[in-house]
Amino acid sequence: MVSLNNAFKLYVMMALLSLGGAGVWQSMHFPITAPQGFMIQFYQRVLGHLDGRSCSAYPVCSVYARQALVQHGWLWGSWLAMDRLIHEADDLKGLQKRHMIVFEGERRLYDPLSRNDFWLSKE
Amino acid sequence: MKSWLFVFLLLFSLQAQAVEPSSMVYKQSLLLASEGKIDQSIIALQAASAVLPQGDIWRERMIAASLLLRMQKQQLTRLVPIKHNDYLKLVDAYRQAHAKPQATQTWPVVLLASIFPGAGHAWLGRWHDAGVAALFVWPLLLLTLWAARRKMGPVTVFFALLTVWLWSGTIFSAISLAERGSFEVYMQWWQQLWQASALPGRPW
Numbered sequence: 001m002v003s004l005n006n007a008f009k010l011y012v013m014m015a016l017l018s019l020g021g022a023g024v025w026q027s028m029h030f031p032i033t034a035p036q037g038f039m040i041q042f043y044q045r046v047l048g049h050l051d052g053r054s055c056s057a058y059p060v061c062s063v064y065a066r067q068a069l070v071q072h073g074w075l076w077g078s079w080l081a082m083d084r085l086i087h088e089a090d091d092l093k094g095l096q097k098r099h100m101i102v103f104e105g106e107r108r109l110y111d112p113l114s115r116n117d118f119w120l121s122k123e
Numbered sequence: 124m125k126s127w128l129f130v131f132l133l134l135f136s137l138q139a140q141a142v143e144p145s146s147m148v149y150k151q152s153l154l155l156a157s158e159g160k161i162d163q164s165i166i167a168l169q170a171a172s173a174v175l176p177q178g179d180i181w182r183e184r185m186i187a188a189s190l191l192l193r194m195q196k197q198q199l200t201r202l203v204p205i206k207h208n209d210y211l212k213l214v215d216a217y218r219q220a221h222a223k224p225q226a227t228q229t230w231p232v233v234l235l236a237s238i239f240p241g242a243g244h245a246w247l248g249r250w251h252d253a254g255v256a257a258l259f260v261w262p263l264l265l266l267t268l269w270a271a272r273r274k275m276g277p278v279t280v281f282f283a284l285l286t287v288w289l290w291s292g293t294i295f296s297a298i299s300l301a302e303r304g305s306f307e308v309y310m311q312w313w314q315q316l317w318q319a320s321a322l323p324g325r326p327w
Contacts, residue, residue, distance in 0.1 A: 082259065082289070083296035086244070089251035114159070119302035 040066050056092055058101060058108040061085065067113045072120070080117055087116075145171065145181035149324070152188065156326035161196045164326065165189045187211050188322055195313050198306075200224065210320045217319035224312040226305040229298055236297040240264070240290055243297030247304065256293040263289060 044062050055061050064084050069077035091099070091109050101110045148171040156164035172185035187210035194202055200223045205211050227247070236243025241257035244250075267282040314327060 078288070079292040079295040080299075082292035083299050086252050086255045086259070086293065086296045087249070087300055089255045090249040093251055116299055116303060118306065119299065 040069075054106070056108055057084070057088055057111045058103050059112065061088075064111075064113060068117070071113065072117065076120065080113070083116060084111070145175060145179070145185075149181060149185060149188070152185075153324045153326045156192055161192055165192050165196070168192070183208050183210060184322055187214070187320060188326070191313075191317055191320065191322075192326060195310075198309055200312075210322055214316055214320045217316055221312075221315070224305075224308045226309070227301045229301050232297045232301045233294060236294040240293050243294065244300065247297070247300055249300065252296075252300070256296060259293055260286065260290045 040062055048062065057064070059067070061081070061084055065077070065081035068080035068084075071077070072080060088109070088111075091111065099110050100107050102108070148167060152164045152167040152171075155161075155167065168185040168189035172182045172189065175182035175185070186205065187208055190202060190205070190211065191214065193199075200218070202211065202214060202218065232243040232246055235246050236256075240260035241253040241255075244253035244256050263282060263286045267279060267286050270279040270282050314325075317325065
């Protein structure tokens with residue numbers, strides 16, 4: 001049998017957690033319950049920090065993926081994100097020198113979404 | 124002396140006022156085009172050129188710019204020749220003297236990427252990309268075949284769906300790179316064409 005005091009503590013704890021959850025939810029571009037939202041948030045807040053390296057392209061891959069998912073939906077968006085991960089390999093090997101920019105003191109590949117998704121809306 | 128200077132300044136300012144609106148419209152239109160609003164830019168140039176008198180230099184510039192932008196929009200390599208427009212004559216001379224851009228064929232890329240993951244990228248000469256694409260698909264493909272051999276039912280279906288999604292993604296990527304390659308080659312050629320036209324400003 002849960003005492004009244006413990007029930008009250010549990011109630012307050014749940015209220016605070018709900019408030020915190022709502023705050024985090026507000027700051028997210030996708031609700032965390034959406035698969036794509038969960039994956040991107042998990043990468044940006046956990047895996048990205050553990051990895052430590054910064055993306056060599058601008059915008060960074062997680063931001064690019066989010067833009068692709070917002071604009072093109074789950075399927076096309078995920079393929080565009082996959083395409084970014086694939087084509088980065090050769091783009092960074094010097095094939096695309098004229099697309100290099102300096103951002104925050106680092107040379108990065110300028111590779112916005114519009115450079116890769118223009119053909120999807122081609123007439 | 125002062126009165127002469129005043130008259131000169133007045134005439135100069137009147138001339139500047141007459142030229143200013145046309146050049147402003149032209150500049151604004153190129154700015155729109157540089158932001159990717161090609162259609163709006165073409166409409167603005169055509170509308171402005173329609174109200175300017177015959178023989179006006181800005182009218183000629185606007186006509187030439189709108190035609191070149193339309194050409195870029197439709198990725199054409201030919202231009203409708205218009206007489207009495209020096210800018211378009213220069214464009215035509217450049218076009219005839221230089222090789223036209225060759226678009227990459229998409230179908231061999233699709234075919235190869237569908238038969239063997241990574242082969243489409245290799246066909247485009249992007250060997251590192253081909254390696255990454257192969258790494259995306261092959262592990263899960265082998266896992267699916269292994270699960271199927273062991274008759275793992277739902278697990279096989281799960282792996283198969285993941286493999287199909289990844290494999291389709293690599294085919295999509297190969298098509299995207301072929302399209303992007305063709306577009307960038309065309310744009311380089313078109314930008315040189317614009318510069319050869321001697322039109323002021325750049326719409327990029």
